Amino acid sequence: GESVGLHLPTLSVQEGDNSIINCAYSNSASDYFIWYKQESGKGPQFIIDIRSNMDKRQGQRVTVLLNKTVKHLSLQIAATQPGDSAVYFCAEDIQGAQKLVFGQGTRLTINP
Amino acid sequence: DAGVIQSPRHEVTEMGQEVTLRCKPISGHDYLFWYRQTMMRGLELLIYFNNNVPIDDSGMPEDRFSAKMPNASFSTLKIQPSEPRDSAVYFCASSFAGYEQYFGPGTRLTVT
Numbered sequence: 225g226e227s228v229g230l231h232l233p234t235l236s237v238q239e240g241d242n243s244i245i246n247c248a249y250s251n252s253a254s255d256y257f258i259w260y261k262q263e264s265g266k267g268p269q270f271i272i273d274i275r276s277n278m279d280k281r282q283g284q285r286v287t288v289l290l291n292k293t294v295k296h297l298s299l300q301i302a303a304t305q306p307g308d309s310a311v312y313f314c315a316e317d318i319q320g321a322q323k324l325v326f327g328q329g330t331r332l333t334i335n336p
Numbered sequence: 337d338a339g340v341i342q343s344p345r346h347e348v349t350e351m352g353q354e355v356t357l358r359c360k361p362i363s364g365h366d367y368l369f370w371y372r373q374t375m376m377r378g379l380e381l382l383i384y385f386n387n388n389v390p391i392d393d394s395g396m397p398e399d400r401f402s403a404k405m406p407n408a409s410f411s412t413l414k415i416q417p418s419e420p421r422d423s424a425v426y427f428c429a430s431s432f433a434g435y436e437q438y439f440g441p442g443t444r445l446t447v448t
Binding site: 256258260265266267268269270273313317322323324325326327328329 | 340367369378379380381384386391392427429431434435436437438439440441442
């Protein structure tokens, strides 16, 4: 079946560097994508979303890029801080039905 | 707003017992979602409601699982009888109009 996946399960970056977390999706009908951050012992926390009619959206220190041609989604975190350590999930909304399909997650660790 | 509230936060029970998980969504939200998270399967959508009506329960693993939403401020997920393979973290999430889902802190269920 179609699913959302991640290229890398773990990512380690130096504090202050930029982080890029990638995600591949396979459902061409998906029109809404979301990034969530999950800290240990907590529920996923919404970071940023993007609709399929956009290719880029920026938030505070975060940018999401969408490439529909290759079905690729990425999350860029600028000036990574220790508080950014978490597991990051991408999710796609299957056909606008409010049914989110989550990827496996990427664990981001920050080196001092 | 207090956010999505779930209870209990931890539940340990013996195989065969009935388990009831509870959720209070954010006031004003019209969608409520139940998810299950395990290391093996990741974050899976079990069922979601719109205006207290179940819309899609295709993710409910089997008849042992049931969910209700008697009013806009309360929902339950029941497992009867429980089995060790039901051990997981169960999340409730709510949203307005189906997007930007806000997750609760989760209930960690252990079935021995």
